[in-house]
Amino acid sequence: MMMESIIGKLRSLDAYPKINEDFYSRTLSGGVITLASSIVMLLLFISELRLYLHSVTETKLVVDTSRGERLRINFDVTFPALACSMVSLDAMDISGEQHLDVRHDIIKKRIDAHGNVIETRPDTIGGPKIERPLQRHGGRLEHNETYCGSCFGAETSEDECCNNCEEVREAYRKKGWALSNPDLVDQCKREGFLQMIKDEDGEGCNIYGFLDVNKVAGNFHFAPGKSFQQSNVHVHDLLAFQKDSFNISHTINRLAFGDYFPGVVNPLDGVEWIQQTPNAMYQYFLKVVPTVFTDVNGHAIQSNQFSVTEHVKGSELGRLQTLPGAFFFYDLSPIKVTFTETHVSFLHFLTNVCAIVGGVFTVSGIIDSFVYHGQKAIKKKMEIGKFS
Numbered sequence: 001m002m003m004e005s006i007i008g009k010l011r012s013l014d015a016y017p018k019i020n021e022d023f024y025s026r027t028l029s030g031g032v033i034t035l036a037s038s039i040v041m042l043l044l045f046i047s048e049l050r051l052y053l054h055s056v057t058e059t060k061l062v063v064d065t066s067r068g069e070r071l072r073i074n075f076d077v078t079f080p081a082l083a084c085s086m087v088s089l090d091a092m093d094i095s096g097e098q099h100l101d102v103r104h105d106i107i108k109k110r111i112d113a114h115g116n117v118i119e120t121r122p123d124t125i126g127g128p129k130i131e132r133p134l135q136r137h138g139g140r141l142e143h144n145e146t147y148c149g150s151c152f153g154a155e156t157s158e159d160e161c162c163n164n165c166e167e168v169r170e171a172y173r174k175k176g177w178a179l180s181n182p183d184l185v186d187q188c189k190r191e192g193f194l195q196m197i198k199d200e201d202g203e204g205c206n207i208y209g210f211l212d213v214n215k216v217a218g219n220f221h222f223a224p225g226k227s228f229q230q231s232n233v234h235v236h237d238l239l240a241f242q243k244d245s246f247n248i249s250h251t252i253n254r255l256a257f258g259d260y261f262p263g264v265v266n267p268l269d270g271v272e273w274i275q276q277t278p279n280a281m282y283q284y285f286l287k288v289v290p291t292v293f294t295d296v297n298g299h300a301i302q303s304n305q306f307s308v309t310e311h312v313k314g315s316e317l318g319r320l321q322t323l324p325g326a327f328f329f330y331d332l333s334p335i336k337v338t339f340t341e342t343h344v345s346f347l348h349f350l351t352n353v354c355a356i357v358g359g360v361f362t363v364s365g366i367i368d369s370f371v372y373h374g375q376k377a378i379k380k381k382m383e384i385g386k387f388s
Helices: 002-012 028-053 165-175 186-191 193-199 346-387
Strands: 056-063 070-079 087-093 106-111 117-122 204-214 218-224 226-230 233-237 250-257 271-273 279-294 300-315 325-332 335-342
Touching: 028 346, 070 218, 087 204, 087 226, 165 186, 165 226, 204 218, 204 250, 250 300, 250 325
Parallel strands: 279 325, 279 335
Antiparallel strands: 056 335, 070 204, 070 250, 087 218, 106 117, 106 204, 218 325, 226 233, 250 271, 279 300
């Protein structure tokens, strides 16, 4: 008796009273609505499960307080009408650091007019070895002598030697002189400097690699000729090429500041410029935003994003008012963007599933009730009309 009393009290606490089965009425419309709601519920559950299994990315903006870091610039640029022997790369920044005629970590590909690769070579410093070159004192190198080539008036001391064409050009650069006729320089003549330029006439060049620079505002550029400083002005020696115009048409295959991370978009990738004037200066002004991407495992990637605006300066044939080339001016943003990948918590997933089940059942119940009572009302009206 006591047990029955306890069970009776528990039944009185039931907040979900049951309807007797005699009052149930199963209909075709109810079955269709139940099936449809089950399908909708399943689709919503699958969508929620995919969101739970996949990570979500949180974005924040913070002030960049880093100091003294380095910036890696990865590039891949193709010049279809500028030979590899002509194009040079320079980099400089507002701290005063300069890298003229950069050759380390650079690869050049000679390409023909159809874009086919002729030769791939790393850009190296110095020239090839030559037999019996001209000595500084005027005679030819003998077997018992040490080679010391003339710098042709650009020596800064009596002991200075220029043993290849590159060293002669470097000595001239330091003096602020232009090497107008390389054929008059023994080293250049024997190394075939002008002959190499003639052999590569009509070819293009694909140059790729990376620059490691200070993380401050600066610029780098691809331009024909050897660069040097003259009266604190950055100039290029174009006389050696004996050309009136240079075609700086180019395609930027890739340009990135730092490592790749998921979701990054580099706006200059695949950009192509076709030159319309005899000489042109292509300028790209880049705003670099430091970025940190942290994946779900806590691994952080220090990288950068950038935006860009473009400008082109042209000049008339035979009048080089501006240095022809492709120039990239970059500035660093003081704001850093952080992307952090996270997983949705299981409790959040469970709450959403319960909301889906409850919401679908509630809506389907309202629809079923509306359809059932509507059918019943229509049937009743039809019966009244039949007997009237």
